Amino acid sequence: MKKTIVYGFDLVPEVILRLSKENIIDVKFWITGRKHKITQVNAKTIEMHDLKFPWIKNTYIKEYDKFFDKNFLNFVEYYSRKRLLEFDLFEYQNIFNKYFYYLYDLLKDIDMILFSTIPHFGFDFLMYKMAKEIFNIKTVMFYPTLFPNKMWYLEDIKDYGEFNKLKYLNNKNQVDIKINKTFKKELFYMKNINKKSFKKSCFYKHLIKDFFNSLNVFDPYTNKNKLVPFNKYVKCKEYIKLSKNFANDIDLKQKFVYFPLHMQPELTSNVLAGKYSDQLLAIEKISKMIPDDWKIYVKENPKQTFYQRDKYFFERLKNIDKVVLVGKDVDTYELLEGCQFPATLTGTVGWEAISGGKAVLIFGQAWYKNLPGVIQYNDDLSIDDILNINIDHELLQKEVNKLISFCFDGIVDENYIKIYKDYDQSKNEDNIYKAIKKVLDE
Secondary structure, three states, rough: OOEEEEEEEOOOHHHHHHHHHOOEEEEEEEEEEEOOHHHOOEEEEEOOOOOOOOOOOOOOOOOHHHHHHHHHHHHHHHHHOOOOOOOOOHHHHHHHHHHHHHHHHHHOOOOOOEOOOOOOOOHHHHHHHHHHHHHHOOOEEEOOOOOOEEEEEEEOHHHOHHHHHHHHHHHOOOOOOOOOOOOOOOOHHHHOOHHHHHHHHHHHHHHHHHHHOOOOOOOOOOOOOOOHHHHHHHHHHHHHHHHHEOOOOOOOOOOOEEOOOOOOOHHHOOOHHHHOOOOOHHHHHHHOOOOOEEEEEEEEEOOOOOOOOHHHHHHHHHHHOOEEEEEOOOOOOHHHHHHHHEEOOOOHHEEEEEHOOOEEOOOOOOOOOOOOOOOEEOOOOOOOHHHHHOOOOOHHHHHOOOOOOOOEEEEHHHHHHHHHHOOHHHHHHHHHHHHHHHHHHH
16 A cells, blocks of 8 residues: 555545545545545645645755755746745745755655646645655656546656657547647637736736735735735736737738747646746747748737736847737737747647647647647757648547547546536546556556
């Protein structure tokens, strides 16, 4: 019976309870957003993003220096997404150390960690990295797909997009999904974006909601700086002002590369993109690669707010040769249709491009990275390497179905229930149970 840490699985807690009751796993610690039913297992619990870990009295640990040098900046990037503008760099270092010593004590007797998503919030990332780099603990991760009732499985973040490495786990359920040859997709997470209410939400969310949250006397860290809500509001207002400079009238006859900015912070841009979470680095490299008479149409993400969009972000962006900053209201599919090729870190625009018959340049770990028509950036790449690609749609469809055959059935993120019309909670619990059981049996 494996001594296990569980992270998440808020949608299917019954699965963890069943695995525990059947003595398949021994849950030692459960990090959750909801403390439902967790008391039924003999496990310590903590809510996600909580800082209330006890200080562990410990002497210097020899693995600390190397681990800190390698992982501290990533930790700050991921952890700060939930606590914007609250801490300075030195306080983040103190938080990092607090977690490091706590986790070092916690992980030394653990056999496995089950994640219901790819670690990307800070504490979970630190736990994952320590499990890998210091303790050699098995990690199991699931992640939803754009295909109904299908989820990816991986054991290492760097294997995202390389799912055939776990071919032995293929559930052998062959799929035959029809892929329409069109750019346009119905993306559930891009629906109901009310752009006109952004100013109102800026006022309500930061001056009203965040202010009252800051009065929570039970959380000394949120209560630490009463100016945080006001500072967020100021940042939000500055972003609204800066976004007025976006161009909405553009020339689609001009030769251009289409680069839609990722929303940040987001797992797909801040973890799976690696060093290109600095999206401007990718744009700088595109600028160097393309001819002088081409442009790069950089479109802001419709859901983006002020985070990672400060004054100097836009100043740096405007100083990149050939860049035209495009407004949120410009239709993404017109840009995709008109461009010589699109470029992205890991974005869905890449999937939209190849399924519509156009090659795409990517910089990070996209789930579709090994499909026909996808080019991974390298410094020796030329535009001809991209423009000379012709995508065989029948081959693409075959490869997509082969890729999906590596998925497990099941939904681990409740946001993805809406794309599966036949969702049934008990069947989903059974699917997740079978997936974890199969991983452990192998």
